[in-house]
Amino acid sequence: xxxxxxxxxxxxxxxxxxxxxxxxxxxxxxxxxxxxxxxxxxxxxxxxxxxxxxxxxxxxxxxxxxxxxxxxxxxxxxxxxxxxxxxxxxxxxxxxxxxxxxxxxxxxxxxxxxxxxxxxxxxxxxxxxxxxxxxxxxxxxxxxxxxxxxxxxxxxxxxxxxxxxxxxxxxxxxxxxxxxxxxxxxxxxxxxxxxxxxxxxxxxxxxxxxxxxxxxxxxxxxxxxxxxxxxxxxxxxxxxxxxxxxxxxxxxxxxxxxxxxxxxxxxxxxxxxxxxxxxxxxxxxxxxxxxxxxxxxxxxxxxxxxxxxxxxxxxxxxxxxxxxxxxxxxxxxxxxxxxxxxxxxxxxxxxxxxxxxxxxxxxxxxxxxxxxxxxxxxxxxxxxxxxxxxxxxxxxxxxxxxxxxxxxxxxxxxxxxxxxxxxxxxxxxxxxxxxxxxxxxxxxxxxxxxxxxxxxxxxxxxxxxxxxxxxxxxxxxxxxxxxxxxxxxxxxxxxxxxxxxxxxxxxxxxxxxxxxxxxxxxxxxxxxxxxxxxxxxxxxxxxxxxxxxxxxxxxxxxxxxxxxxxxxxxxxxxxxxxxxxxxxxxxxxxxxxxxxxxxxxxxxxxxxxxxxxxxxxxxxxxxxxxxxxxxxxxxxxxxxxxxxxxxxxxxxxxxxxxxxxxxxxxxxxxxxx
Amino acid sequence: xxxxxxxxxxxxxxxxxxxxxxxxxxxxxxxxxxxxxxxxxxxxxxxxxxxxxxxxxxxxxxxxxxxxxxxxxxxxxxxxxxxxxxxxxxxxxxxxxxxxxxxxxxxxxxxxxxxxxxxxxxxxxxxxxxxxxxxxxxxxxxxxxxxxxxxxxxxxxxxxxxxxxxxxxxxxxxxxxxxxxxxxxxxxxxxxxxxxxxxxxxxxxxxxxxxxxxxxxxxxxxxxxxxxxxxxxxxxxxxxxxxxxxxxxxxxxxxxxxxxxxxxxxxxxxxxxxxxxxxxxxxxxxxxxxxxxxxxxxxxxxxxxxxxxxxxxx
Numbered sequence: 001x002x003x004x005x006x007x008x009x010x011x012x013x014x015x016x017x018x019x020x021x022x023x024x025x026x027x028x029x030x031x032x033x034x035x036x037x038x039x040x041x042x043x044x045x046x047x048x049x050x051x052x053x054x055x056x057x058x059x060x061x062x063x064x065x066x067x068x069x070x071x072x073x074x075x076x077x078x079x080x081x082x083x084x085x086x087x088x089x090x091x092x093x094x095x096x097x098x099x100x101x102x103x104x105x106x107x108x109x110x111x112x113x114x115x116x117x118x119x120x121x122x123x124x125x126x127x128x129x130x131x132x133x134x135x136x137x138x139x140x141x142x143x144x145x146x147x148x149x150x151x152x153x154x155x156x157x158x159x160x161x162x163x164x165x166x167x168x169x170x171x172x173x174x175x176x177x178x179x180x181x182x183x184x185x186x187x188x189x190x191x192x193x194x195x196x197x198x199x200x201x202x203x204x205x206x207x208x209x210x211x212x213x214x215x216x217x218x219x220x221x222x223x224x225x226x227x228x229x230x231x232x233x234x235x236x237x238x239x240x241x242x243x244x245x246x247x248x249x250x251x252x253x254x255x256x257x258x259x260x261x262x263x264x265x266x267x268x269x270x271x272x273x274x275x276x277x278x279x280x281x282x283x284x285x286x287x288x289x290x291x292x293x294x295x296x297x298x299x300x301x302x303x304x305x306x307x308x309x310x311x312x313x314x315x316x317x318x319x320x321x322x323x324x325x326x327x328x329x330x331x332x333x334x335x336x337x338x339x340x341x342x343x344x345x346x347x348x349x350x351x352x353x354x355x356x357x358x359x360x361x362x363x364x365x366x367x368x369x370x371x372x373x374x375x376x377x378x379x380x381x382x383x384x385x386x387x388x389x390x391x392x393x394x395x396x397x398x399x400x401x402x403x404x405x406x407x408x409x410x411x412x413x414x415x416x417x418x419x420x421x422x423x424x425x426x427x428x429x430x431x432x433x434x435x436x437x438x439x440x441x442x443x444x445x446x447x448x449x450x451x452x453x454x455x456x457x458x459x460x461x462x463x464x465x466x467x468x469x470x471x472x473x474x475x476x477x478x479x480x481x482x483x484x485x486x487x488x489x490x491x492x493x494x495x496x497x498x499x500x501x502x503x504x505x506x507x508x509x510x511x512x513x514x515x516x517x518x519x520x521x522x523x524x525x526x527x528x529x530x531x532x533x534x535x536x537x538x539x540x541x542x543x544x545x546x547x548x549x550x551x552x553x554x555x556x557x558x559x560x561x562x563x564x565x566x567x568x569x570x571x572x573x574x575x576x577x578x579x580x581x582x583x584x585x586x587x588x589x590x591x592x593x594x595x596x597x598x599x600x601x602x603x604x605x606x607x608x609x610x611x612x613x614x615x616x617x618x619x620x621x622x623x624x625x626x627x628x629x630x631x632x633x634x635x636x637x638x639x640x641x642x643x644x645x646x647x648x649x650x651x652x653x654x655x656x657x658x659x660x661x662x663x664x665x666x667x668x669x670x671x672x673x
Numbered sequence: 674x675x676x677x678x679x680x681x682x683x684x685x686x687x688x689x690x691x692x693x694x695x696x697x698x699x700x701x702x703x704x705x706x707x708x709x710x711x712x713x714x715x716x717x718x719x720x721x722x723x724x725x726x727x728x729x730x731x732x733x734x735x736x737x738x739x740x741x742x743x744x745x746x747x748x749x750x751x752x753x754x755x756x757x758x759x760x761x762x763x764x765x766x767x768x769x770x771x772x773x774x775x776x777x778x779x780x781x782x783x784x785x786x787x788x789x790x791x792x793x794x795x796x797x798x799x800x801x802x803x804x805x806x807x808x809x810x811x812x813x814x815x816x817x818x819x820x821x822x823x824x825x826x827x828x829x830x831x832x833x834x835x836x837x838x839x840x841x842x843x844x845x846x847x848x849x850x851x852x853x854x855x856x857x858x859x860x861x862x863x864x865x866x867x868x869x870x871x872x873x874x875x876x877x878x879x880x881x882x883x884x885x886x887x888x889x890x891x892x893x894x895x896x897x898x899x900x901x902x903x904x905x906x907x908x909x910x911x912x913x914x915x916x917x918x919x920x921x922x923x924x925x926x927x928x929x930x931x932x933x934x935x936x937x938x939x940x941x942x943x944x945x946x947x948x949x950x951x952x953x954x955x956x957x958x959x960x961x962x963x964x965x966x967x968x969x970x971x972x973x974x975x976x977x978x979x980x981x982x983x984x985x986x987x
Contacts, residue, residue: 385793386733386793388735388737388791389735399737399787403780403783406779406783407776407779408776408779408780408783409773409776409777409780414776417772418769418772418773418776421769421772421816422768422769422772422829424820425769425771425772425820425823425829426829428820428823428824428971429820429823429824429826429827429828429829430824430827433975433976436824436975437971437972437975439820440817440820440821440968440971440975443813443816443817443820444813444816444817444964444968445813446816447775447812447813447815447816447817448809448810448812448813450775450779450812451779451805451808451809451810451811451812451813452809454779454782454783454786454805454808454809455805455806455808455809458783458786458787458790458801458805459805461787462786462787462790462791462798462801463790466735466737466787466790466791466793467733467790467791467792467793468733468793530768533767534767534768534769534770537765537766537767537770537773538767538773540765541751541754541755541765541773541777544750544751544754544765545744545747545748545751545777548746548747548750548751549740549743549744549747552743552746552747552896553743555892556743556892556893556896559724559892560727560728560892563726563727563728564727564728565727565728565729565730566727566728566729566730567729567730567731567732568729568730568731568732569731569732569733570731570732570733570734570792570793570794570888571731571794571887571888572792572794572795572796573796573887578793578794578795580793582795583793583794583795583798584790584795584797584798584799584801584802588798588799588802589798589801589802589805590802591802592802592803592806592953593805593806593809596806596957
C-alpha cells in the first residue's frame with residue numbers, strides 16, 4: 001500500500017518536469033500542468049481514503065546515506081492519512097482553479113516553472129506527513145518551504161512581492177533552525193546528561209527514525225517549546241505570524257489557498273506528531289497551548305478586521321483559525337493531564353477536525369477572493385461592491401465560506417467548534433478548579449473570536465459582494481469561467497456537507513482523536529457515540545431550519561403571487577439618488593471595533609475647510625504591531641551588531657590570505673597540541 | 674405528562690404568546706408615563722396587517738436581502754426548539770445545546786447584517802456595523818455565564834442548567850445571581866432595548882436594530898417583527914429560568930415559566946421608563962460589565978466548595 005501512496009508523489013514530480021520541459025509552449029505547459037496535477041491529486045486522495053478505510057499501517061524503510069542517522073523511512077497511519085486528505089483534496093481543486101487563474105499570465109516560462117514548484121510543494125507536503133525519519137522529514141520540510149517561496153514570488157516583477165518573499169524565506173528558515181535543534185534533542189533522548197543541545201551530535205550513532213526518538217522530563221519540555229516555536233512559525237501562531245499577511249496576498253490566489261489551507265497545517269501536524277514522542281503532558285503544556293490559541297485567535301481576527309485588502313484579511317484569519325486549532329489541542333492536553341478521557345477526546349477531535357474544515361473554507365474563500373479580485377482588478381474591498389449580481393456563483397460560494405468560518409450552524413465550522421466547546425464545557429463544569437479555569441478561558445476566547453469573525457466576514461462579504469459597485473471596474477466584473485467557479489462550488493458543497501452531517505464527521509475523526517488522546521478504541525467509541533448523539537440533534541435542528549426556511553419562502557411567494565411586486569431605489573430615508581460611493585465602506589464598518597481595541601490604525605486625510613471643496617482624500621492603514629514593534633527593531637539590532645564586524649571585510653586580498661593562514665595555524669596547533 | 678408532548682406544547686405556547694411581549698413592554702412604559710398605551714395584541718395585529726401587503730424591493734438588492742428575514746425567523750424558531758423555558762426538556766435538548774443556541778442567535782444576526790448591507794444604504798451599513806460591534810461583546814458574556822452556571826449544576830445542557838428541581842446550594846446562589854444579571858444585560862442588548870438601542874425612535878442615527886430593517890416592508894417586515902418577538906421570548910425564558918426554581922409539576926413549572934418571562938419583559942419596560950439610551954461609546958462598557966459579571970460568576974464557581982463536588986467525567 002505504501003508504494004501506491006508514494007505513486008502520486010512521483011506522478012506530480014513527473015508532471016511538473018513535463019510542464020517545465022514544455023516551457024516554450026505555454027498553452028501546452030498550462031494544460032499538462034493543471035490536468036496532471038489534478039489527476040495526480042485525485043489519485044492521491046483516493047489512495048489515502050482507501051488506506052484510511054482499510055486501516056492500512058504499511059511502511060517502507062530504505063537505506064539512505066545522506067547524513068548520519070538518515071534513512072528513507074515512510075509509513076502510513078491515521079494521523080498521516082487524515083492530513084493527506086486536505087493536502088490532496090485542496091491540491092486537486094486549486095490546480096483546476098490555477099488553470100483558469102493563470103490563463104492571463106503572459107510569460108510561459110513563469111507558468112511552466114509554477115507547475116514544477118506546485119508539484120514539488122504538494123508532493124513535499126505529502127512527504128512531510130509520511131516521513132518517519134528526522135532527516136527525511138527536514139529535507140521534505142525544506143523542499144516544501146522553498147517551493148512555496150518560489151510560488152509566492154510568481155509575480156516577482158513587483159517590489160512588494162519580492163519583499164514578501166524575503167520575509168517568508170527568513171521566517172521559515174528561523175523556524176527550521178528550531179526544528180533542527182528539536183530533533184537533535186529528541187535524538188539524544190535527553191539534554192541534561194549530554195551537557196546541552198550542543199553536545200547532541202555526539203549521540204548521532206543512533207538512528208533518527210521517529211520510532212527511536214524520545215525525551216522525558218525537562219528534555220521533553222524543551223522539545224515541546226522548541227516544537228511550538230519551530231512548527232508555530234509555519235503554522236502562524238502569534239507573534240510568529242508576521243510572514244502570513246505578507247506572503248499570502250503576494251501569491252497567486254490558488255497558491256494562497258493551498259498555503260493557507262494546508263501548508264500551514266503541517267505545523268499543526270508537526271506539533272501533534274511530536275506530542276506522541278514526548279510522553280504524558282504536564283498541565284502547563286495544555287495551559288500554554290490554550291493561551292497561545294486564545295492570543296492567536298483574538299489578535300488574528302482583530303487585525304483581520306482592520307484590513308481592507310481582502311487577501312490580507314483572509315491571511316490574518318488563518319492566524320485566528322490556527323488559534324482555534326491550538327485551543328482544541330490545548331483542551332485535549334488539559335484533558336489528558338487531569339485524567340478526563342472525554343475532555344481529551346473532544347479537544348483533539350475538535351482541533352483536528354478544524355484542520356480539515358479550515359482547509360475547506362479557507363481554500364474556498366481564497367479562491368473566491370481570487371475570482372473577485374481577478375474580475376474587478378483590485379483586492380481592495382472598498383473598491384468592490386455589487387459583485388453578487390455579476391458573479392452569482394462565486395458570490396454564493398463565498399457566502400457559504402464566510403458563514404462557515406464564523407462557526408455558524410449548520411456549516412462545518414460549527415461542527416469543529418462545538419466539539420472544542422463541548423470539551424471546554426466538560427472541563428469547566430466537572431473538572432478540578434485549575435483546568436476548569438483554563439477551560440473558561442477557552443469558552444470566552446472562542447465566543448469572542450466567533451463574534452469578531454462574524455463582524456469581519458459580514459464586512460468582507462457584505463462590502464465586496466453586496467450593495468452597488470463602487471468603481472467602474474467592479475461594475476464591469478463578469479462571472480469567472482467554469483474552471484474557477486467549479487472549484488469554489490465543490491468546496492462550498494463540502495462545507496455544507498460536513499456541517500449537515502456532523503455526526504458522520506465525528507465518527508470519522510474518532511479513531512484518530514482517540515489515538516492522539518491515548519485512549520483505547522472501546523472508550524473512544526463510547527465518547528464518540530455520546531458526542532455523535534448530540535450532533536445528530538444538531539443535524540435535526542439543521543433540518544428544522546431548512547424546512548422552516550422553505551416553508552416561509554413558499555408562504556411569502558404564495559402571499560405575493562397575486563399582488564404587485566415593485567422595484568424601486570433603496571429608500572435611504574427619502575434620499576433616493578445616492579451615489580455608490582456614499583455606501584458604508586469596510587473601514588467605516590470596522591472602525592468601532594478597531595478603534596476600541598486601539599490597533600494603531602494610521603489615518604491620512606486632507607481636511608475639508610472651504611465651502612466648495614475640490615478634492616479630498618482619506619486613507620487608513622493598520623500595520624502589524626508585532627512586525628513593527630518586535631521584529632523590525634530586533635532585526636535592526638542584529639543588523640547593527642553585525643555591521644560592527646564589517647572591519648573584517650575590507651576587500652584587501654593580502655589580509656584575507658593572512659586570515660586563512662592564521663586559521664590554519666591555529667587549527668594545526670589545536671590538533672597537534 | 675409525556676415529555677415530548679410537553680415539549681411540543683411548550684413550543685406552541687411560545688409561538689402563540691411571544692408577540693404579546695413587546696405589548697407588555699410598551700404597556701409598562703405607557704403606564705409609567707401616565708398613558709393608556711397600545712393594546713397587548715398590537716404586535717399580532719401589525720403582523721396580520723403586514724402579511725396583507727404587497728412588496729417593494731430595492732433595485733440594489735438581491736436574494737440575500739430577501740433571505741435575511743426568512744433565515745432569521747427560522748433561526749429564532751429553531752432556537753425555541755432547544756430552550757426549555759418551562760422546565761422539563763425542550764424538543765431537541767442534548768448535551769451542549771447551549772452552544773447551538775448561541776450559534777442560532779449568531780446566525781440570526783449574521784443574516785440580518787448582510788441583508789442590511791445588501792441595500793447599499795449608508796444608514797443600514799451603520800446599523801449593521803454597530804450590531805456586529807456590540808454582539809461580539811455580548812457573545813462571550815452569554816457563553817461564559819452559562820459555563821459558570823453549568824459548573825454549579827454539573828450539566829452542560831440547557832435542560833440540565835434550567836430545569837433542575839433540587840434546591841440551589843448556598844454557594845451557587847451568588848453565581849446564579851451574577852449570571853442572571855449578566856444575561857439580563859445580554860437580553861437587553863440582543864433585543865435592541867434601552868439602554869443599548871432605542872426601539873421607538875425613528876431617527877436613524879440613534880438606532881441599531883431598527884435601522885437595519887429600514888428597507889424591509891410587508892411580509893418581510895412581518896417576519897422580522899415575529900422573529901424579534903420570538904427572540905424576546907427565548908432570551909427572556911433563559912434569564913427567567915435561571916432564577917425561577919422548578920417544582921417538577923408541569924403545570925406549575927409552565928405557569929412559573931410564563932410568569933418569569935412576563936416579569937423580565939415588564940422589567941425591561943421599567944428600565945426603558947427610568948433611563949435613556951446610553952451614548953454609543955458607553956454601550957461597550959455596559960457589555961464588558963456583563964462579561965465581568967459572568968467572569969466573576971465563573972471565578973466564584975471555581976472557588977466555592979459546592980455541596981456536591983463535581984466529579985471528573987471519565
